[in-house]
Amino acid sequence: MMLITHDRLRATAIRIFRAAGSKPEEAGIVAGHLVEANLRGHDSHGVGMIPTYMESLEAGTLKPNRAGRVAKSDGAFIVYDGERGYGQVVARAATQIGIERARKAGIAVIALRDTHHIGRVGSYGEQCAAAGLASIHFVNVIGNVPRVAPHRGTDARLSTNPICIALPAAEPGRPMILDLATSKVALGKVRVALNEGHSVAPGLIMDSQGNPTTDPKAMFDTPAGALLPLAEHKGYALSFACELLAGAIAGSGTLKKANRDKHTVTNGMLAFIFDPKRLTDQEWLTGEIEEITAYVTASPARDPGEPVLIPGDPERLMRKRRIAEGIPIDAVTFDQLADCAARLGLDRASFAG
Numbered sequence: 001m002m003l004i005t006h007d008r009l010r011a012t013a014i015r016i017f018r019a020a021g022s023k024p025e026e027a028g029i030v031a032g033h034l035v036e037a038n039l040r041g042h043d044s045h046g047v048g049m050i051p052t053y054m055e056s057l058e059a060g061t062l063k064p065n066r067a068g069r070v071a072k073s074d075g076a077f078i079v080y081d082g083e084r085g086y087g088q089v090v091a092r093a094a095t096q097i098g099i100e101r102a103r104k105a106g107i108a109v110i111a112l113r114d115t116h117h118i119g120r121v122g123s124y125g126e127q128c129a130a131a132g133l134a135s136i137h138f139v140n141v142i143g144n145v146p147r148v149a150p151h152r153g154t155d156a157r158l159s160t161n162p163i164c165i166a167l168p169a170a171e172p173g174r175p176m177i178l179d180l181a182t183s184k185v186a187l188g189k190v191r192v193a194l195n196e197g198h199s200v201a202p203g204l205i206m207d208s209q210g211n212p213t214t215d216p217k218a219m220f221d222t223p224a225g226a227l228l229p230l231a232e233h234k235g236y237a238l239s240f241a242c243e244l245l246a247g248a249i250a251g252s253g254t255l256k257k258a259n260r261d262k263h264t265v266t267n268g269m270l271a272f273i274f275d276p277k278r279l280t281d282q283e284w285l286t287g288e289i290e291e292i293t294a295y296v297t298a299s300p301a302r303d304p305g306e307p308v309l310i311p312g313d314p315e316r317l318m319r320k321r322r323i324a325e326g327i328p329i330d331a332v333t334f335d336q337l338a339d340c341a342a343r344l345g346l347d348r349a350s351f352a353g
């Protein structure tokens with residue numbers, strides 16, 4: 001495990017994306033998004049995704065330098081076609097259009113289709129919150145094999161289908177950002193455990209026979225095992241709702257057979273972005289958020305070292321720490337990045353240095 005400053009990691013990722021054909025702006029956005037995920041403690045969605053992105057580029061299922069386009073615009077409703085671009089660029093552009101529409105119309109409903117992996121969904125919630133808007137995002141994942149078992153099932157039939165709910169900050173810099181996979185654990189976190197040589201906690205995954213296991217390798221065997229849904233039937237129900245909202249209603253497609261074996265990652269997203277001031281007075285709302293936050297977080301902590309937080313706090317705390325101390329990158333991930341760089345004709349030695 002080594003600690004790398006966020007600046008150096010970003011510069012490294014930018015070099016890789018530039019060598020892989022992205023123009024400077026795109027390389028900066030994608031690298032910035034991935035490093036931000038690392039900074040916020042979500043290494044599963046950080047620079048460790050780069051080898052997967054390179055595979056998609058090679059397979060032609062990810063196209064550089066495409067920001068997508070509005071395919072349909074009807075009042076508050078916008079259909080955004082990602083045109084197989086980098087999700088970080090496409091979803092950001094679609095969210096910006098949604099923000100502008102919600103400022104005018106009070107609400108925007110964005111249906112995002114045919115985009116490569118959009119990364120940490122919370123980043124789009126943060127984008128809305130920073131604009132003073134609230135947002136709800138439902139996401140599904142197609143293009144690859146299912147990863148998550150339905151409640152009562154013994155094999156994977158859905159994916160990690162994340163949900164994000166974001167609210168602008170009452171207190172500067174402290175928006176409420178709920179951003180979670182509907183599986184007990186994100187697949188990328190199992191990959192991180194495998195790379196670091198750890199087992200995963202009991203109760204998170206099952207092997208290909210449907211038996212509980214703590215060996216992360218089970219998720220990457222052929223046939224592969226399955227992640228368990230969050231909170232048994234409740235997470236499964238939320239995941240199924242994501243599949244219908246982000247897959248069917250947003251028009252991106254669900255995990256049916258034709259969408260399972262394309263060796264890529266495609267995210268569908270249905271996002272509702274709205275202006276809370278259309279419903280309540282801003283000052284009153286700020287006061288309510290402040291008071292309920294103070295009340296809830298004042299619950300005496302079971303462990304004094306672990307106070308009660310609100311969603312979004314752990315990521316902000318981790319960000320502060322990692323900006324100061326650096327981002328831990330395990331040797332396997334580092335090697336994979338160096339391999340990517342070497343395959344793109346960059347000098348491996350200068351990259352590692």
Ligand SMILES: NC(=O)c1ccc[n+]([C@@H]2O[C@H](COP(=O)([O-])OP(=O)(O)OC[C@H]3O[C@@H](n4cnc5c(N)ncnc54)[C@H](O)[C@@H]3O)[C@@H](O)[C@H]2O)c1
Pocket residue numbers: 042044045117118119120121122139140141160161162177178179180181182185186189267308309310311312313314315
């Ligand atoms: N693009 C995709 O296809 C895809 C798929 C799955 C997950 N993801 C992303 O993976 C990331 C990780 O998801 P995850 O489910 O592993 O995250 P997680 O289990 O760490 O949960 C994160 C959420 O829980 C909140 N939280 C954590 N500890 C808390 C505490 N003590 N008190 C209050 N709130 C707390 C966080 O603020 C955050 O909102 C997310 O950013 C998600 O968007 C993306």
